[in-house]
Amino acid sequence: MSTRNTAPLPDPFRLHRGGELPGGVIAYETWGELNAARDNAVLLFTGLSPSAHAASSVQDSRPGWWELLIAAGGALDTNRYFIICVNSLGSCFGSTGPASIDPRTGYRYGKHFPEITVEDIARGGHAVVEHLGIRQVHAVIGPSLGGMTVLAFIALFPQAAKHLLSISGTDAASPYAIALRSLQREAVTLDAAWREGDYLPESPPRAGLALARKIGTITYRSARELQQRFARTPSAEGHDFAVQDYLAQQARKFVDAFDANCYLRLSRAMDLFDLTQHGDPATLFQRSSLQSALVIGVELDQLFSIEEQSRIADALRAGGVSTTFARLDSLAGHDAFLVDFASFDLTLRRWFDTHSPAGVNHAP
Amino acid sequence: MSTRNTAPLPDPFRLHRGGELPGGVIAYETWGELNAARDNAVLLFTGLSPSAHAASSVQDSRPGWWELLIAAGGALDTNRYFIICVNSLGSCFGSTGPASIDPRTGYRYGKHFPEITVEDIARGGHAVVEHLGIRQVHAVIGPSLGGMTVLAFIALFPQAAKHLLSISGTDAASPYAIALRSLQREAVTLDAAWREGDYLPESPPRAGLALARKIGTITYRSARELQQRFARTPSAEGHDFAVQDYLAQQARKFVDAFDANCYLRLSRAMDLFDLTQHGDPATLFQRSSLQSALVIGVELDQLFSIEEQSRIADALRAGGVSTTFARLDSLAGHDAFLVDFASFDLTLRRWFDTHSPAGVNHAP
Numbered sequence: 001m002s003t004r005n006t007a008p009l010p011d012p013f014r015l016h017r018g019g020e021l022p023g024g025v026i027a028y029e030t031w032g033e034l035n036a037a038r039d040n041a042v043l044l045f046t047g048l049s050p051s052a053h054a055a056s057s058v059q060d061s062r063p064g065w066w067e068l069l070i071a072a073g074g075a076l077d078t079n080r081y082f083i084i085c086v087n088s089l090g091s092c093f094g095s096t097g098p099a100s101i102d103p104r105t106g107y108r109y110g111k112h113f114p115e116i117t118v119e120d121i122a123r124g125g126h127a128v129v130e131h132l133g134i135r136q137v138h139a140v141i142g143p144s145l146g147g148m149t150v151l152a153f154i155a156l157f158p159q160a161a162k163h164l165l166s167i168s169g170t171d172a173a174s175p176y177a178i179a180l181r182s183l184q185r186e187a188v189t190l191d192a193a194w195r196e197g198d199y200l201p202e203s204p205p206r207a208g209l210a211l212a213r214k215i216g217t218i219t220y221r222s223a224r225e226l227q228q229r230f231a232r233t234p235s236a237e238g239h240d241f242a243v244q245d246y247l248a249q250q251a252r253k254f255v256d257a258f259d260a261n262c263y264l265r266l267s268r269a270m271d272l273f274d275l276t277q278h279g280d281p282a283t284l285f286q287r288s289s290l291q292s293a294l295v296i297g298v299e300l301d302q303l304f305s306i307e308e309q310s311r312i313a314d315a316l317r318a319g320g321v322s323t324t325f326a327r328l329d330s331l332a333g334h335d336a337f338l339v340d341f342a343s344f345d346l347t348l349r350r351w352f353d354t355h356s357p358a359g360v361n362h363a364p
Numbered sequence: 365m366s367t368r369n370t371a372p373l374p375d376p377f378r379l380h381r382g383g384e385l386p387g388g389v390i391a392y393e394t395w396g397e398l399n400a401a402r403d404n405a406v407l408l409f410t411g412l413s414p415s416a417h418a419a420s421s422v423q424d425s426r427p428g429w430w431e432l433l434i435a436a437g438g439a440l441d442t443n444r445y446f447i448i449c450v451n452s453l454g455s456c457f458g459s460t461g462p463a464s465i466d467p468r469t470g471y472r473y474g475k476h477f478p479e480i481t482v483e484d485i486a487r488g489g490h491a492v493v494e495h496l497g498i499r500q501v502h503a504v505i506g507p508s509l510g511g512m513t514v515l516a517f518i519a520l521f522p523q524a525a526k527h528l529l530s531i532s533g534t535d536a537a538s539p540y541a542i543a544l545r546s547l548q549r550e551a552v553t554l555d556a557a558w559r560e561g562d563y564l565p566e567s568p569p570r571a572g573l574a575l576a577r578k579i580g581t582i583t584y585r586s587a588r589e590l591q592q593r594f595a596r597t598p599s600a601e602g603h604d605f606a607v608q609d610y611l612a613q614q615a616r617k618f619v620d621a622f623d624a625n626c627y628l629r630l631s632r633a634m635d636l637f638d639l640t641q642h643g644d645p646a647t648l649f650q651r652s653s654l655q656s657a658l659v660i661g662v663e664l665d666q667l668f669s670i671e672e673q674s675r676i677a678d679a680l681r682a683g684g685v686s687t688t689f690a691r692l693d694s695l696a697g698h699d700a701f702l703v704d705f706a707s708f709d710l711t712l713r714r715w716f717d718t719h720s721p722a723g724v725n726h727a728p
Contacts, residue, residue, distance in 0.1 A: 172596060173596075174587060174590070174591055175587075175590040175591055175593075175594040175595060175596065175605065175606075175607035176582070176587035176590045176591065176607075178596075178604070178605050178607055178608070179578075179582050179590065179607050179608065179611060180582060182603070182604075182605075182608050182611070183575060183578050183579055183582070183611070186575050186578070187551065187554070187575060190551070190554050190555060190571050190572060190575060191554060192556040207554050208554060211547060211550050211551060211554060214543075214547050214550070215547055215579065218540070218543050218544060218547070223538060223539075223540035223666065223669065226538070226539040226540045226543065227538055227539055227540065229539075230539040231539060232536060232537075232539065232542075232638065239546070240542070240546075240632070240635055240636065241539065241542050241546075241635070242539075243539035243540075243542055243543050244542070244543065244546050247543060247546070247547070268604070271604055271605070272604065274596065302587065305587060
C-alpha cells in the first residue's frame with residue numbers, strides 16, 4: 001500500500017538564506033505501515049532530480065527509482081518498515097518550488113523563488129515526519145543530494161533519527177563538483193530561451209537544460225563504463241558515435257520532466273552546503289540521538305569522491321556513532337545507486353537486518 | 365635564433381574527408397640550426413589550442429607554451445637540434461583555417477571550411493618539412509592532439525621520422541573524451557551569437573566558447589588538484605567559489621585568442637581519428653623507419669587515459685620499435701605537459717640524451 005500525499009510546511013516557511021514561502025507543501029509517498037510504537041519509519045531523501053515515487057504502488061504502478069530496493073521482503077522491507085520518500089523543496093514533482101504558483105501573485109514563482117539550501121530541504125522532510133505524527137524516525141537515508149540532506153537533517157534535528165544512512169553524498173561539495181555544477185547552470189542560462197529565468201512554461205530552455213544534463217550524465221558515470229558500453233560504435237541517430245546518442249537520450253528524458261528554475265536552485269544548493277557551518281561535525285553527531293550509521297561510497301564516483309565518504313564516516317565515528325563504511329566497486333560511478341542494485345541491495349539488507357527497531361520482527 | 369614563417373600546402377590541398385583548399389599555408393616557427401647532414405630536425409605538433417610559438421625567440425620575445433623545454437641546453441636542446449613547431453591546419457594562428465579568407469570568394473571560410481582530420485594536420489606538418497628540404501626528421505613529437513598527430517604522421521609518411529614521441533595522446537579517442545568534446549561543441553552552437561557558424565568576426569559566440577573552455581579546463585585537470593588549489597575558498601569575482609573564478613579566467617584567455625569555427629573543426633577531428641583505419645598499428649610501425657619511441661602518459665589524465673598510452677606503447681613494441689613508456693604522476697592531469705615541467709624535462713632530456721643523431725655532439 002502506498003499513499004501519495006502532501007504535508008504542509010510551516011506557514012510562512014522562512015528559508016535559510018532569506019525569503020519566505022506562504023502555504024508551501026512537501027509531496028511524499030509512503031510504503032508499508034507505521035507500527036503502533038511509531039518507531040519503524042524510514043525517511044528517504046532523493047538525489048537532485050527524482051520525485052518521491054521511489055517505488056510502484058497500488059495507486060501508481062509505474063516503477064520507481066528504487067523499485068528493486070523498496071518492496072515486501074526487499075532491502076527496505078515494506079513488511080517491516082514504514083518508508084517515507086519526500087520530494088525535495090524546490091523540486092517540481094508536487095513540492096513547492098519555482099514551478100509552483102505563488103499564492104501572493106497568482107503567477108509561477110519562476111526566477112523569484114528564494115534561494116534554497118540543503119537545510120531547507122531537510123526541514124521539508126521534517127515537516128512531513130511531524131505531519132505524520134512521528135517523533136523520531138528509525139532511520140534517515142538518502143543518496144547524492146539526499147546523502148547531503150541526511151547530514152543537514154541531523155544538524156537541524158539532532159534527536160529526530162536513531163540511525164543515519166548516507167549514500168554517495170558529501171558533507172561539503174568539492175571544488176570539482178562545484179565546477180561541474182556551475183557549468184551545468186551556465187548551460188541553462190546560455191540558452192536564449194532562458195530569458196533571465198522568465199521563460200514561458202511551454203517554451204523552456206530545452207537545449208540548455210539538455211546540455212546541462214549531458215554534462216551531468218558524463219560525470220555521474222565512469223569513463224570505463226562508457227568504454228565498455230559504447231567504445232567507438234557509430235551513431236544510429238545522426239551523431240558521430242553511439243555515446244552521443246546515449247547522452248541525447250538521457251537529456252531528452254530529463255528535459256521532458258524537469259523545470260529549469262528548479263534545476264538551478266537545487267544545483268546551487270548542493271554547492272553551498274557545508275556541514276561545518278553547523279559546528280564541528282563530530283560534536284554534532286555526538287550530541288545527536290544517532291546510535292549507528294552506514295556510509296556507502298563508490299570507488300569510481302568522480303563527483304562525490306570516496307575520500308569524501310571516508311570523511312563522513314570518520315566524523316561519525318569521532319562523534320561516537322557506531323559506523324559501517326561500505327566502499328563499493330561499480331563501473332557506474334556516482335549513479336551506481338540507481339543502476340547497480342545488486343551491490344546496494346546486499347549492503348542495505350545486511351545493515352537493516354542488524355539494525356531493526358525493537359518492535360519489528362526479524363524475518364527468519 | 366628563430367624564424368616565424370609559412371610553408372605552402374600542395375595546391376589545391378585535398379582533405380581526407382573531402383573538399384579542397386587553394387593556396388593554403390602552414391605557419392611554423394623554428395629554433396636552432398639545421399645541420400649539414402639535415403638529420404637533426406625535431407618536428408613538434410601542438411595540442412588543440414596553442415600556436416606554433418612554443419618558445420620565445422629574437423623575433424618574438426613572448427614566452428611560448430614549452431618555454432622551459434625548448435632552449436639552449438634545454439630538454440629540447442636548440443644547440444643540438446633544429447626544432448620546428450607547426451600551427452595545425454584549421455587553427456587560427458597563421459595556418460589556413462576557418463578564420464582565413466577563401467581566395468575563391470574573398471570572404472572568411474567560416475562554416476564552409478571542410479571537415480579536418482588529424483591526417484590533414486599531419487600532412488600540413490609534412491609540407492613544412494618538405495618545404496625546409498628535410499627528407500627525414502630525427503624525431504616527431506607532440507602532446508595531446510599533437511600526440512595523435514605524430515601517429516597519423518607515421519601512418520601517412522612511414523619513412524619520414526627516425527623516432528617518435530607521443531605525449532598524453534591516443535590512437536583512437538575514448539567514448540568519454542568524445543562525449544566531453546561533443547558537449548564542448550554543443551556549448552558553442554547553443555550560443556545565439558553562433559548563428560549557425562555565420563557569426564561576424566567582431567561578435568563571436570563568446571559565451572558558448574567560454575563554457576566550452578571551462579568544460580575543457582575541468583577535464584584537463586584533476587579533482588585532486590582543484591581540491592588542493594581551491595578547496596572551498598570564496599569567490600573574489602562575484603561567483604560563489606574561487607574555483608569558478610579560475611574557470612572564468614581560463615575561459616577569457618581562450619575566447620580572446622581562438623576562433624569558434626576553428627575550435628569546432630579541430631575538436632571533431634580529435635573524435636574521428638582512429639589509427640586502425642590505416643591498418644594494424646603494429647604492422648604500420650614495423651613497416652616504418654622508426655627506430656625507437658617514447659610514450660609519456662599521466663596517471664591522473666581523465667581525457668587520455670593511461671591505458672591508452674599503454675596501448676600505444678604496446679603497438680610500437682609489437683611493431684619492433686624500441687619503446688620507452690614513461691608513466692608520470694602529476695596532479696595536473698592531462699595538462700601536466702603544460703605546467704608540470706620538472707617531470708617532463710627530466711623524461712625528455714634523458715630520452716634525447718640517449719637518442720642523438722650521429723651528426724650531433726653530445727653535451728659533456
